[in-house]
Amino acid sequence: MASTADTKERLRLAAFDVVRTKGLSAASARAIGTAAGVNQALIFYHFGTVNELIEAASNEAVERSVARYAEGFSQVTSLAELLEVGMRVHDEERRRGHVAVMAQLMAGGQHDPVLARASKHAVGLWTAQVRSVLDRVVAPTPAGELLDSADLASAISAGFIGIELLHGVDGASADHAFASLDRLNALLTTVNGFGPTLRAALRVAARRLGTRAARLTRPTPSRK
Amino acid sequence: MASTADTKERLRLAAFDVVRTKGLSAASARAIGTAAGVNQALIFYHFGTVNELIEAASNEAVERSVARYAEGFSQVTSLAELLEVGMRVHDEERRRGHVAVMAQLMAGGQHDPVLARASKHAVGLWTAQVRSVLDRVVAPTPAGELLDSADLASAISAGFIGIELLHGVDGASADHAFASLDRLNALLTTVNGFGPTLRAALRVAARRLGTRAARLTRPTPSRK
DNA sequence: GTCTATATTTGGATAGAC
DNA sequence: GTCTATCCAAATATAGAC
Structure with a gap:
């Protein structure tokens, strides 16, 4: 009692699982079909190509994930809580x-x-979620x-993506990177405890440096 | 007038080039052999496997790169210069x-x-270079x-790795991320302009938050 | 919608001639 | 050391039976 039109769902879940556990290079139609318990030919019937299946799998997963934590984010009221x-x-x-x-x-x-489209969608959803909290709270x-x-x-x-890759390749180094994020965040939170004169001084100094840094950045616009 | 024992060198350069322009998934023995102008069988003769060739190519490239900029880094005397x-x-x-x-x-x-070993080596060399400057200057x-x-x-x-990946998938978003790094750096540099009392206050506050953040981090040690 | 079978391509890797 | 030829495994994708 199983195989109806949720075969597509099983394929999506299996595709996600294979990428998760064995990596993208091992996510072949055969491997995914086996993991889903169905024939690999169904991938092409339902999704066209393997990568389109993976895209569908990623989209579904990320949408569920963002929804899963949405309430938690909505209750955040400070940078420290964020x-x-x-x-x-x-x-x-x-x-x-x-x-x-x-x-x-x-x-x-x-x-x-x-895969680029799938990635952009996934990263975009998370970024939008974080951004909305920043706008509201920070x-x-x-x-x-x-x-x-x-x-x-x-x-x-x-940063999270970079640390994840670093982690799979050099776990200790990734831990260092993560610790550093904490410190920077602590610094920011500390700034929130400053009085008005101090804030003004900070703002002026930062603005001065900010424009200079921006000038340095410009040579590499989003060429693609 | 070319083909002596620098066939290995040509293979390394070609391997690097194929990964650079077409990605890892397209870096097959045949593709690399063609790019190098030699027979693909030589890859196995000289390097054993394709990935070992890619490792050799990466090692060579990163060692040259780090050396290329070593003098520039050695002349840095401030966070702003860094x-x-x-x-x-x-x-x-x-x-x-x-x-x-x-x-x-x-x-x-x-x-x-x-590939994990190659990555660790590459990232390790860059990290060591940056760290030595931080130790000396900051x-x-x-x-x-x-x-x-x-x-x-x-x-x-x-961060650089994460931004690079983001760039290939959503250039505008990567530019945003990069701009943010500038601002954080500006903030740090600003701190260097603070007087002694201010510094002390910062240090205490940051330490308080730092330990709290560290406690949150701990649940995810470098499991691998 | 799902399966079996298969056409076609591509890839890693080796044997053996030169 | 280098090349040709080749084996074998695995991949995408399709045709056609059920």
């Missing part, structure tokens, strides 16, 4: 292998348009004057 | 496709021990009291 919730979410998503899958898709997406605070929510949200996404 | 040199190096290495190759290898290294300053050089160096490496 740190706390964000780290809990990241930790849980890491354990579930979801970050690993995203990293695999992003690497594959560098040279495959379908923007009105002193630290918010020094940061741009879109910038920071993208940086957080990129 | 930002400047670091961004110039990153920009140049990105244009040369070296960051892209590292990202490909790290993704592949998640499930392949040879550690004695007020910002240095808030940061750990090993932590920050790993975070920088991870």
